Amino acid sequence: MIQTKSELEYYLRKDREALGISRRCPRLVGDDIWKFEIALRKHEYYHNAVIGCGGG
Numbered sequence: 001m002i003q004t005k006s007e008l009e010y011y012l013r014k015d016r017e018a019l020g021i022s023r024r025c026p027r028l029v030g031d032d033i034w035k036f037e038i039a040l041r042k043h044e045y046y047h048n049a050v051i052g053c054g055g056g
Helices: 005-018 030-047
Strands: none
Touching: 005 030
8 A cells, every 4th residue: 555655656666667667757659558557556645645635
């Protein structure tokens, strides 16, 4: 469970390394797997951190 911003950055960095990518940002066209992993990690972070009002 990703609960802090530093954990999110750690997991995103490890995902990038696992894919063998040295760039910091995905390309506009391509890098679909990396973009999908970023979206999943951010969703997990926002779901677990309960950022904003309303909770959940």
